[in-house]
Amino acid sequence: MLRGGIKLSELLFKNWAEFVFFIIMVVGFAVSIWASSYSAAISYIVVFLSGMMGGRLLYERKHRLTFPYAIIVIGFLIGYLIGSYYGSKKVIVILFGLGVLFSYQLRKKGYIRDVFF
């Protein structure tokens, strides 16, 4: 029980998107630090692949509630940008966006189809 008589489970249930946003942002930050420890090129490849994962997630939610998921995907990008100390931040944003679009369009046009739960 938290202050004000609110249960922790209730708080998590009502604000799950914010919690996941924060966790994913931390994950993005950690991945970015790890990727940039090699080179900027590896950092760019990893952010593009992460964007493709984001595109898959957004496509999966196409006809359902999308906004919290978009916020979560943006959370990863914010964490990644904070953690990247090699390479241009502009290129990272562009590559992430391209990854999302590429993955989304591949699914939309029916070139690839995979398991959804």
Place this chain on the structure above:
Amino acid sequence: MAEVVDLADKIKRYFMFTPLEIRSLIIAVLITAFVFSFREWGYGDNFSLRIGAFNYFNAILIVGLSFLVHISIQRIWSLGIGYRQEWKMWTFGLLLSLIMVFLTNGAIWLILPGGFFVHHLAGHRLGWFRYDINYWALGLIAVTGTFATIFFAALFKALGVFVANSLIEKLITFNIAYALYSLIPLPPLDGSRTFYGSRMLYAFSTSFILAAAILLSSSIGVGIALLSSFFIGVVLWVLYYIFFENAAWGY
């Protein structure tokens, strides 16, 4: 004899891969082969396209053959019990394996290609107890693929006694790793189907495959390794029943 003729007929009719499956398999093989051969693009730190392409080609052959054996055995088993299996790739797993291989510089390779679904062949299920699609059947289909993969590694380990080859060594390593990754109870991987199908089956298959993976990686004979793994599997299976399952059903 009638069962064999029936199975042969079902294989003839339903075994073929659909165009979507072939496309998905090609993508999964190309990505997994890239992950598997990531550290083999040259000597030491020196990059070489020629050596890399050669190793990548070898990795494609290994991964392609291993995936085909795994999926084919599952498919034949599922046809035997009146279902048609459909394989689908898991983009999330494939992308994760690519990211991990870049982040660890090839030290960790994840093999998360995809999972399967089954279609109910109404006519061929007639007379079966539990007529519809059920978790137990799914678990059995999943575990046959994992067993096929570990037996495939054992077969090549036995062949390795007569023909020493680095390609065979890689194939054994890949199949052992693939069998271990298949055990993870994470949807859509095979381990999840087995886990939800039957915890007892999962306990036995996990113990058996883990023991077989360790023993096949050592220098002992293949027959002894498989036999020992079977006994280890049975012992751990019984222990799991006594200490967990029996108590869990008590409530």
